[in-house]
Amino acid sequence: MTDIAVRCENLSKSYQPPLAAVQDVNLTVHVGEIVALLGPSGCGKTTTLRLIAGFERPTQGRVLIGNRVVAGPGIFVPPEQRRVGMVFQNYALFPHLSVAENVAYGLKRGEDRERRVREVLALVGLRGMENRMPHALSGGQQQRVALARALAPRPQVLLLDEPFSGLDESLRDQVRGEVLQILRETQVTVVFVTHHQDEALYMGDRIAVMNEGRVEQIGPPETVFAAPASRFVAEFMGASFFLEGVVREGGLETELGFLAQPVDLPVGTRVEIAARPDDLTLTPDPDGPGRIVRMVYRGSSYLYDVHLSSGRLVRWEGPHTIRYAPGTAVRVALTPGHPLAYFPLREEPEGHRAEQAPMLMDR
Numbered sequence: 001m002t003d004i005a006v007r008c009e010n011l012s013k014s015y016q017p018p019l020a021a022v023q024d025v026n027l028t029v030h031v032g033e034i035v036a037l038l039g040p041s042g043c044g045k046t047t048t049l050r051l052i053a054g055f056e057r058p059t060q061g062r063v064l065i066g067n068r069v070v071a072g073p074g075i076f077v078p079p080e081q082r083r084v085g086m087v088f089q090n091y092a093l094f095p096h097l098s099v100a101e102n103v104a105y106g107l108k109r110g111e112d113r114e115r116r117v118r119e120v121l122a123l124v125g126l127r128g129m130e131n132r133m134p135h136a137l138s139g140g141q142q143q144r145v146a147l148a149r150a151l152a153p154r155p156q157v158l159l160l161d162e163p164f165s166g167l168d169e170s171l172r173d174q175v176r177g178e179v180l181q182i183l184r185e186t187q188v189t190v191v192f193v194t195h196h197q198d199e200a201l202y203m204g205d206r207i208a209v210m211n212e213g214r215v216e217q218i219g220p221p222e223t224v225f226a227a228p229a230s231r232f233v234a235e236f237m238g239a240s241f242f243l244e245g246v247v248r249e250g251g252l253e254t255e256l257g258f259l260a261q262p263v264d265l266p267v268g269t270r271v272e273i274a275a276r277p278d279d280l281t282l283t284p285d286p287d288g289p290g291r292i293v294r295m296v297y298r299g300s301s302y303l304y305d306v307h308l309s310s311g312r313l314v315r316w317e318g319p320h321t322i323r324y325a326p327g328t329a330v331r332v333a334l335t336p337g338h339p340l341a342y343f344p345l346r347e348e349p350e351g352h353r354a355e356q357a358p359m360l361m362d363r
Contacts, residue, residue, distance in 0.1 A: 003031040004066070005157055005189035006052060011061035012213075013047055021047040023213035025061070029157070034183060034190040036204035038197065040236065044213040045193045049159050052191060053086055054079035065156055082157075085150035089162040091142050093134040093149075100130035103149045120148040124182055139167050140175040147179060151186060158183070160192035164199065176202065197238045201225065209233050228341050234274035241314050242272045243334070245342070252342060255310050256280070256334035263342065270345040277303065277317035279336035284324060288331040292324055306332055 006029040013022040022044040029035045037045040050056040052063055054070065054077060062072035065084065070077040079086075093102050103117045121127055124144040134142055143163065150158055163179065164172050180203050183190055194200050200207045201221045208218040209232075217229040228234035231242075245254040247269040252259040254273060265271065282290075282304070293313075294305035302323060304316045314332065318324070 007064040036200035038200040039210035085155035091146040261339040
């Protein structure tokens with residue numbers, strides 16, 4: 001993919017300075033690409049989406065759709081002239097209009113209008129439901145009507161704001177798969193907002209992780225998950241815990257064993273290492289220095305919180321066929337089978353907490 005569909009250049013939005021909702025965001029989305037804006041509530045992801053759509057004016061920076069500047073110094077193109085489709089979090093269907101009338105709402109009148117409505121309803125699997133009213137549809141069907149309405153005018157870019165948050169957990173996986181298939185078939189360019197890591201990993205060609213108005217990392221899902229660029233990304237991408245370690249020749253020394261991997265830091269540097277439950281091996285041992293303090297049954301597995309002799313808490317995930325009760329003494333080893341991300345600990349004056357400076361693992 002070489003053509004650019006969306007470009008945000010040094011994009012910022014302040015509602016009440018110095019409080020900035022979006023700060024210096026640079027983002028490029030290629031034609032046909034699906035990019036997830038991922039982050040916690042209040043991180044600026046929805047504001048970024050609204051700046052692209054034209055529902056907000058940037059305080060500084062530019063937004064380009066294709067090669068056209070649609071927002072910037074002295075320029076502001078209204079939303080209806082940007083060739084951008086939008087699916088809102090609550091779908092925003094008109095309750096007094098039928099399915100067909102909702103889909104046709106943004107189309108110009110003409111002989112092709114009804115044909116286009118039939119096309120997109122067939123695309124989203126709602127053929128034959130043209131005369132249904134929104135209240136007579138399931139949540140998943142309403143979501144597909146909203147998607148059909150956004151796709152009907154053949155937008156250059158499709159924007160989705162938390163598209164699956166209104167669905168029951170039992171429906172979410174099914175509808176998510178159906179929507180992804182539709183988006184792939186249409187080859188539309190998509191930018192979507194979510195705070196669910198699994199959703200971003202499943203749907204995104206790339207993920208942009210946002211925190212406090214800034215993009216902390218952007219890359220393919222595998223890279224963002226396995227090689228977090230900051231401590232925040234490592235923590236936010238799910239189930240991470242942190243071990244202290246020291247750089248030695250050939251790797252990192254930790255209380256759970258030596259981790260052999262390339263490290264681009266001087267020997268003796270103190271670091272924090274980001275690990276996940278599947279990076280550990282746990283063995284019950286009456287003389288073991290660790291102790292299980294909490295167990296959570298997750299259906300296909302058990303998740304254990306383990307208290308180490310140092311006082312640090314780590315997590316291990318084990319099979320559902322074996323159950324260890326809280327209080328069980330165990331030995332824990334760090335056995336990831338791949339390099340882990342590490343973050344140098346900056347020494348602070350006495351009485352101050354050390355800060356973490358990001359360091360990507362050497363892959």
